[in-house]
Amino acid sequence: MNEYLWIAMLLANFLFILLFYRLFGKTGLYIWIPIAAIVANIQVLKLVDIFGINATLGNIVYASSFLVTDILSENYGKKSAARAVLVGFLSLIASMCLFQAALWFQPSSDDWVQESMKNIFGLMPRIVLASLLAFGLSQIHDVWSYSFWKKKWPADRFIWVRNNASTMISQLIDSVVFTLVAFAGQFPKDVLLQIFLSTYLLKWIVALLDTPFIYLAVLMNRRGFIPEDI
Template structure:
């Protein structure tokens, strides 16, 4: 595994992006609750499948982009599992899966349109989205298996510890699920496309970076647990009770 020169700018960008992404996830949850987390899952899963096609040097090793956005999907489903329960976390997983399938299908349809003579973008789209189906296929398999495991494992540890040790269920569920995800994704997406040494390096660095994100999100899930988003706010005591329904003839029902 050959070392590559460290690009200081990339390291600062990556760490800064990690911080911004986690802050955004918590803010989206605080402002929009469950619906916001659903939207965040959909956006992150689609965008990270575009970013993952770019190879960069981080901390002296070659890896792909998309690790931060993808890892924060696990963070979002953990918040869903913590605040709304296992059923809502699973709904978030399936929503992300369905939207990624649709996004892939829609872009393949877009490529079928004959470009105008003045168009200059078609070659770039072909290059990006020509590889996209394999990357998305790998992502779909890895995403579904690892995310459903994460939801199950989070709920398992929550019940086992009787709601205590939030840090344990957050990290134990995510770090194992990330190992499952990384192995499945890299095997399907990159096997045969890169050399064996590059494949091993991608596998190692991808999991390492996801591991870092999983550890880094721990204080943020504690912060999220203390928050009360709009859809979990108790009904105001000043809100009048609903009146008894009246029938058309004025009699109560």
């Protein structure tokens, strides 16, 4: 059951990105970055069994942010992609502050969600610190690497090369940094290793499968289906 849901969520993420892009242009891609960053940081707290491995849930939506920065790099250049990374940084910081502030309020005697919020958002500072480091290092590498490969092999037939060459190494950086900062000391070493391997494997699969969608995004832009910035 989890496998079918994972595939459905994967497809939904890619289609939502294209929908946002189609309706709002480049702005829509900037909108998706904070959605991916915030949702992933909540979903990552849930462990699931999928394809016979133990993995964190937030892999798909987080990995989709790399597709967004690659579309920005391909269609608008390195500066636009770097701006999206900054949007992601600020979104994580703002969400952490607001979530923590919500926990400081004294709940009403009729409240029934405070403890649940503590379980989720009480872990947010460490998760967000891990995300900030992982997101920053991996996305900076991704933007740089995509630009590097685009200059080396600029032809359209090599879009798949620069998309995958940049994203798969960036995902490795992201998985190493996030797993160590977020979960070191929280799980036994064997579980920690399994989380890292499963996280990277699933992100690698997402990176591989997003290739047709970057081609679609490029085609949509060149055919004039994408609106001007709003």
